[in-house]
Amino acid sequence: MAEAAAEADRHAEALLADEEAEKEAEQRAKERKAKKKKKKKKGKGGGSGGGPSQEPEGEEAEALAAAEGEAVAAAEEAELATALQESARLEEERRVAEEQPPEPEAPPADFICPITTEVMSDPVMAADGHSYERKQIERWLATKSTSPR
Numbered sequence: 636m637a638e639a640a641a642e643a644d645r646h647a648e649a650l651l652a653d654e655e656a657e658k659e660a661e662q663r664a665k666e667r668k669a670k671k672k673k674k675k676k677k678g679k680g681g682g683s684g685g686g687p688s689q690e691p692e693g694e695e696a697e698a699l700a701a702a703e704g705e706a707v708a709a710a711e712e713a714e715l716a717t718a719l720q721e722s723a724r725l726e727e728e729r730r731v732a733e734e735q736p737p738e739p740e741a742p743p744a745d746f747i748c749p750i751t752t753e754v755m756s757d758p759v760m761a762a763d764g765h766s767y768e769r770k771q772i773e774r775w776l777a778t779k780s781t782s783p784r
Contacts (some may be wrong), residue, residue: 642719642723643720643723643724646716646717646719646720646723647716647720649712649716650713650716650717650720653709653710653712653713653716654709654713656705656709657705657706657709657710657713660702660705660706660709661702661706663702664698664699664702664703664706667695667698667699667702668699670695742754745766746758748766748767748768748771749765749767749783749784750767750768750771750772750775750783751768751771753768755767755768756768757769757770759772761782762782763782763784765782765783765784767783
């Protein structure tokens, strides 16, 4: 039980670390995008549009794609950690359920005396076709001449 809790804690810590890494990657991507916009504004003075200004855009695009890839990987890892945590929780519930003793089944209605409403230890069949506890039906018939049913 303690092992499952420790495992769940490790998964939770990994999940938090992944979320933090994902946020950092998103922040870096935003910063790159802002720098890219600044460069475009700065370079709008006329010119051929070729040359060195094209190269950083390609690098920026690659960096942005890499950051997005990292974010997707972090999201997948977070989803996996959540699934592992859920699996550990379900496994623990199953183990606890197996350890509990089974509940005793109720005896069939034919085993219950209609006079005492308890399980019969010395059952007898009366003339009316019903089963009764011997002592109880003898007491009943000692004072009455009718069937208890």
